[in-house]
Amino acid sequence: MSLGQSFFGCIATVGLIATGSAYMAFTIPVTLVLRYLDLECRSPLYSHFVEVLDGLPTIRAFAWQVASTEVLIQHLDQSQKPYYMLLCAQRWLNLVLDIVVMALATIVVALAVGLHESTNAGLLGVALNHILGFNQLLSFFITSWTSFETSLGEIARVKSFVETTPSEFRDGEIPEPPVSWPEEGAIHIQGLSLSYPNGTPVLHDISMQVSLPTIINSTTILTISYSSGKSSFILSLLRLVNPSHGSITIDGINIESISPSAIREALIAVPQDPFTLLGTVRYNSDIMGASNEEEIISVLKQVNIWEAIEARGGLDAILEDHPLSQGEQQLFCLARAILKKRTRQGGCQVLILDEATGNLDSETDHRTQQVLKDALEGGTVVSVAHRLDTIINFDRIAVLDAGHLVDTTAYSRERWTFPSDGLSI
Numbered sequence: 001m002s003l004g005q006s007f008f009g010c011i012a013t014v015g016l017i018a019t020g021s022a023y024m025a026f027t028i029p030v031t032l033v034l035r036y037l038d039l040e041c042r043s044p045l046y047s048h049f050v051e052v053l054d055g056l057p058t059i060r061a062f063a064w065q066v067a068s069t070e071v072l073i074q075h076l077d078q079s080q081k082p083y084y085m086l087l088c089a090q091r092w093l094n095l096v097l098d099i100v101v102m103a104l105a106t107i108v109v110a111l112a113v114g115l116h117e118s119t120n121a122g123l124l125g126v127a128l129n130h131i132l133g134f135n136q137l138l139s140f141f142i143t144s145w146t147s148f149e150t151s152l153g154e155i156a157r158v159k160s161f162v163e164t165t166p167s168e169f170r171d172g173e174i175p176e177p178p179v180s181w182p183e184e185g186a187i188h189i190q191g192l193s194l195s196y197p198n199g200t201p202v203l204h205d206i207s208m209q210v211s212l213p214t215i216i217n218s219t220t221i222l223t224i225s226y227s228s229g230k231s232s233f234i235l236s237l238l239r240l241v242n243p244s245h246g247s248i249t250i251d252g253i254n255i256e257s258i259s260p261s262a263i264r265e266a267l268i269a270v271p272q273d274p275f276t277l278l279g280t281v282r283y284n285s286d287i288m289g290a291s292n293e294e295e296i297i298s299v300l301k302q303v304n305i306w307e308a309i310e311a312r313g314g315l316d317a318i319l320e321d322h323p324l325s326q327g328e329q330q331l332f333c334l335a336r337a338i339l340k341k342r343t344r345q346g347g348c349q350v351l352i353l354d355e356a357t358g359n360l361d362s363e364t365d366h367r368t369q370q371v372l373k374d375a376l377e378g379g380t381v382v383s384v385a386h387r388l389d390t391i392i393n394f395d396r397i398a399v400l401d402a403g404h405l406v407d408t409t410a411y412s413r414e415r416w417t418f419p420s421d422g423l424s425i
Contacts, residue, residue: 027093034089035153037082045075090147094139101135177258181266182251185349185380186210187237191246194232194403202232205246206405208398210380229403230384234354237382239263250350268337270356272384274329282315285336290343299339302371304364305331327360334368338375349379356383 052059052068059068105128112124187210194203235241236248239260248255255263276284285296296315300306305328309315312322324332334356341351351372357365372381383394398408 027089031086031089032153034082034086035151036157038079038086039153039157041079041082045072045079048072048075090143093142097135097139097142101131105131176262177253177266181253182349184251186251187350187380187382188249189246190249192233192236192243192248193245194236194241195244196241201244201403203229203236203243203400203403206233206400207246208405208408210382210396229400231354232403233400234269234352234382234384237352238267238269267350267352268340269352270330270333270337270354272355274326274333276319276324276329276332278320279318280315281309281312281317281319284319284332285315286339286343288343291339295342296339299335299342300332302338302375303331303335303368305335327364330356330360331364331368334372338372341375341379351379351381353381353383353385355385357385 048068048071052072059065108127108131109124112127189206189208192203192206193201195201232241236243237255239255242256277287282293282296285291285300293315297306300309308324308328309317309332337351357368360368381394396408399406
């Protein structure tokens with residue numbers, strides 16, 4: 001009986017494994033492709049959700065609820081198609097295994113009937129029981145393995161992203177510049193040209209020099225006014241984009257010879273859209289923890305935002321629970337920049353402002369500019385500004401028009417005006 005049981009069990013096992021392996025080798029590539037399509041089709045759905053949440057007041061104001069719902073349904077239908085096909089492929093594999101089991105059971109019964117003289121009912125029952133039991137085990141194994149292979153798609157996408165995304169680091173770069181860099185804040189730009197990957201040139205042969213302050217504790221300020229190419233210029237200073245031609249030198253060091261992370265650590269940048277991280281006011285003010293409580297409060301008072309923060313619970317208040325207004329966020333980012341200059345070893349002598357006071361009223365903007373002048377004296381401020389009041393106290397103005405440097409000169413109220421169509425000379 002033992003020999004007969006083993007014989008029929010081996011037949012069933014070999015048949016199931018051979019058939020299941022063949023169909024699994026066919027199914028896994030299909031399910032991987034379907035999994036990729038499933039992930040790709042979900043992206044428009046998620047993007048639509050975010051757009052609707054961000055634009056909810058506008059949708060309600062213009063009564064676009066029906067149109068937004070229709071777009072949502074379309075994205076939802078498209079996102080479900082690959083998922084449905086993936087389930088169909090898995091169910092098809094299970095069906096194939098069940099059919100194979102049925103065929104093997106039929107073969108075993110046929111052999112038992114043909115060899116009825118040497119086979120009894122007990123052996124037949126044991127063989128059929130083994131076939132059915134092994135079928136359940138093999139089905140579970142193949143389904144789990146297929147799901148595992150499919151789930152590796154996310155890892156494969158991350159791996160592909162890491163391998164195909166070019167690194168911003170270059171050979172021959174200095175990992176870390178001197179600790180005191182930039183110590184003086186002198187910027188020299190020579191023949192700077194910039195083109196994006198699509199080939200569109202945005203900066204054309206820009207050359208200028210921001211000299212060292214000629215008077216102790218004076219501030220040399222460069223303002224790039226309302227014109228084309230200013231954002232690309234700011235990105236070039238931070239090495240978020242690399243120029244096609246030309247060079248940018250700060251304190252005698254070409255920034256292309258320094259690692260991008262070191263440049264962004266050494267310079268102070270305040271973006272147009274203020275941002276805060278998850279956490280307390282204390283953490284957002286000084287992420288590195290280099291300042292004590294008195295220093296943080298002093299800077300927040302200096303930019304006239306401490307009262308608003310104190311009303312929300314002080315330095316230990318959670319910002320996401322007590323959000324700041326747009327103008328308050330800009331003041332907070334300016335305070336963070338001032339604090340970084342004070343705490344960084346060697347000091348930061350270059351501050352980059354990308355319309356950092358654009359959401360402030362004229363009076364608050366004037367006070368903020370005075371605070372920046374006092375706190376950052378002796379350094380260089382590169383600022384993008386659209387209001388005349390913002391650049392009154394600046395030493396130098398540079399105008400970019402369609403990526404060309406139109407003029408660079410000292411500020412004069414009689415020389416510069418801001419009509420409705422932008423800056424004019």
